[in-house]
Amino acid sequence: LYDAQDRLNEIDPTYAENIKNHVDRIARLDLFHVSANTDPKGDRSKLFEGKAAGTLLHVVEENDKGIVVRGAKFETAAAYAHQAFVKPTISNWTDQSMTPYACGFIADMGAPGLKHICRTPLSTGKNPVDYPLSTRFDEIDTLLVFDDVLIPWENVLFHGNLESAQYIRKTVHRYSAFNYVLRLQRRADFLLGTALLNVEQTGLTKIPAVQEKISQLICYRETINAHLTAAVANAQKSAGGLMMPNQSLLYTGRLYALTNFPKMAHLCRELVGGQLAVTPDSATIADPQIKEYIDQYYTLDGGWTPEKRTKLLYFARDLLNSAYGGHQITFELFAQAPPFAQYMAAFNHFDLNTVREMVTKAAHLETDAKAELAMQK
Structure with missing residues (x-):
């Protein structure tokens, strides 16, 4: 306003x-x-x-x-x-x-x-x-x-x-969209860090297929970061004289972050593995009658104690599979507007004239008047 x-x-x-x-x-x-x-x-x-x-x-x-x-x-x-x-x-x-x-x-x-x-x-x-x-x-x-x-x-x-x-x-999206995209970047950081720690503890980081999947999470995170950084670096002056994030870069970054999040979350699940769904809760693990078995099956080299391993799995479960994880995805999807309105914001703030003129010139699609004049000459 x-x-x-x-x-x-x-x-x-x-x-x-x-x-x-x-x-x-x-x-x-x-x-x-x-x-x-x-x-x-x-x-x-x-x-x-x-x-x-x-x-x-x-x-x-x-x-x-x-x-x-x-x-x-x-x-x-x-x-x-x-x-x-x-x-x-x-x-x-x-x-x-x-x-x-x-x-x-x-x-x-x-x-x-x-x-x-x-x-x-x-x-x-x-x-x-x-x-x-x-x-x-x-x-x-x-x-x-x-x-x-x-x-x-x-x-x-x-x-x-x-x-x-x-x-x-x-x-309504002009300034607030930046906060939501930044939130999604932090969630991308969580996905990447969670997946990385899980494959490191199980010694899978040297496998090319695992590196490829980690790279996909890196690309997802960095693409969001690129949109945010560019939106600031190419800031625009608003009608009231305020500096606002570059609108086209901001809205396209938001759509990229939202539409690709489910795929990246599932990729993180894949890298964390099936223990995400089957690990007992902390009360069970702390039971004296059970502790010796947990120590036997949840201890890994590199200082990964059962406590550390289960803490990481609990974090991953809360991030990906809990009511909180589902709530956050829905909240970020609809907090500003439904997807169709977000696409409309991107459509309305991209400079279509630039690409239109570029193709018109490259394909020699001059106006009839220009073409007729060229023929006369």
């Missing part, structure tokens, strides 16, 4: 000022600021009709203090955040009947009437030794229910304007 200040000023000068104030406030007060996008999905063919219309976040009243909103949004980390930027994500803002739903604002997470309904943590009932990722890095997702919540005017960033809602939809 900071990039749209000039346009917002044409609608209402107070909106752009509110945006500046909130950007400054976050920087000075070090607020934990999150972003509420996703709506509870009902009958999508009747988004603004009947019951579905009542669940979508919308303005029900406007008074001298601000706007009153009703409806719901999903937000990760809302339960322990200070505030959220709440905004619409529906794609087709064309009908004036949609105006009450076209609002964007800053919501204080402790506002009266705002209810937080959290999903169950993925760590519930799990041992931190057996599930080192689930019990340490789960981000709690929350259904935010706005039960006639008052949003003060100073927190309203736009209201009752379809053009602003359209703008948000088009630019």
Whole structure:
């Protein structure tokens, strides 16, 4: 929205000022600021009709203090955040009947009437030794229910304007995509490191077929890194004068990282091996009656004790096969937009004119006027 200040000023000068104030406030007060996008999905063919219309976040009243909103949004980390930027994500803002739903604002997470309904943590009932990722890095997702919540005017960033809602939809990826691609690079690091340690402990790293598979994981990791690095090195200036990652490189990098992740995860499973699925849990291994057998069958050369080996297998299982592993893949796939919207972002930000002109020139596909002139000459 900071990039749209000039346009917002044409609608209402107070909106752009509110945006500046909130950007400054976050920087000075070090607020934990999150972003509420996703709506509870009902009958999508009747988004603004009947019951579905009542669940979508919308303005029900406007008074001298601000706007009153009703409806719901999903937000990760809302339960322990200070505030959220709440905004619409529906794609087709064309009908004036949609105006009450076209609002964007800053919501204080402790506002009266705002209810937080959290999903169950993925760590519930799990041992931190057996599930080192689930019990340490789960981000709690929350259904935010706005039960006639008052949003003060100073927190309203736009209201009752379809053009602003359209703008948000088009630019929601502009900066946030970088964070998601960076997360996927870290997951690529985990896949590569997990696979490498497992083949090293079993002495398989000198086998050409294993080296080939490790190389595929390296290429996956480095291609993501190349897109991120290039997106920064070739940064572009936004309409508001901010530096943003190169949009084409960022979006194509995101699609590459997401579409290839399942293949790379399965490759990691293959290199870790079948023990990923059959190794007993830490409580069983610690049993005095069982320990001697574990010492016998899980001890390897190179300092790989049963404790180290099982810890690595538990990490791999949590990364690849647990509820946490599946949750992360789904979250990263849909956190910003469904795949078709991500492809549209890549399509709309690649300079097609360059390749079009190159082939037109190379294939001598000049316009009829040029061809006729050439023949006359």
